[in-house]
Amino acid sequence: MRLMFLCLLCCVMPIKALADDLVVFAAASLKGPLDAIAADFGDVVVSYGGSGTLARQVSQGAPADVVLLANAAWMDVLVADEWVATAVPFVGNALVIVGQPDADEVALTPDGLTTALGGGRIAMGFTNSVPAGIYGKVALEALGLWETVAPRVVEVDNVRAALNLVARGEVPIGVVYQSDALIVPELEIVARFPRDSHPEIAYFAGVTAQATHPKAAKFIAFLGTEAAQKALSDAGFCTDRQRC
Structure with a gap:
């Protein structure tokens, strides 16, 4: 059986x-x-x-x-x-934002994220079911940034899919785990979320x-x-x- x-x-x-x-x-x-x-x-x-x-x-x-x-x-x-x-x-694990090669560090402020996004979008796991997406939304809310990025979020079914969108250049930045960021060495960790901005991962x-x-x-x-x-x-x- x-x-x-x-x-x-x-x-x-x-x-x-x-x-x-x-x-x-x-x-x-x-x-x-x-x-x-x-x-x-x-x-x-x-x-x-x-x-x-x-x-x-x-x-x-x-x-x-x-x-x-x-x-x-x-x-x-x-x-x-x-x-x-x-x-x-x-x-x-730790929660980070990854960006394109040679990307500048991103300030975790409304202006900082808006500049980093340019005309693009930010990739995340589904914010109601994928842990990295859940943690990411909580962290962005805690930092007062969710309303800034919410209209420009691309939600995908797991954190590796979010990483792949950044790696393929389809979006400029994505919220992933620290361990995921190391998989594609060409990408840059452009921001790290404070540990107290989300529950322990x-x-x-x-x-x-x-x-x-x-x-x-x-x-x-x-x-x-x-x-x-x-x-x-x-x-x-x-x-x-x-x-x-």
Whole structure:
């Protein structure tokens, strides 16, 4: 039954799993270091997406053994509805604005953002479901900037999509995580949001109610090992090795 469900899921998700693979649903911003961590652990298949989308899929019975989300609120929903028994934080991140190569630093003021935008728009994850978009809107509101940028926001379904819009030159700036900004070295981090302008950015891991793999809990424990934390730190995430 599990294998049949996985085959059906392949029609809508980029996942190819064997019956004995550990299936992990993970926030899109984790791709890169998590691929390396999964390879080190062995026999893991990871499907990436927006945290809100993944949470909904888990709550609909999708056959994930482990879920890794970039937002406490979405994980709280899964715990409250008993789709996840216990959630544990395993890494953090910082929120930044990225711009084009050689772009000037952007002042987090109405005039500063207006100048940076020029005639363009600002890319963000969906502000009602994608964690980076949620954090970004909260931060912009806290700084009194949301009304300035709201009419010019392009909302997309995950933070990597926002990054790609900037990388392709379709928008001049975008709100992304620090770790995402490092993926495209040609882009510049032009502004960093103050840590007190938004809730702490933490990623949470949990074993799902429908998990069948015997190593699901071991994989979550593996995320806390020195090797895994180094991989995350090297990719720009916030750990004990690298504070944000």
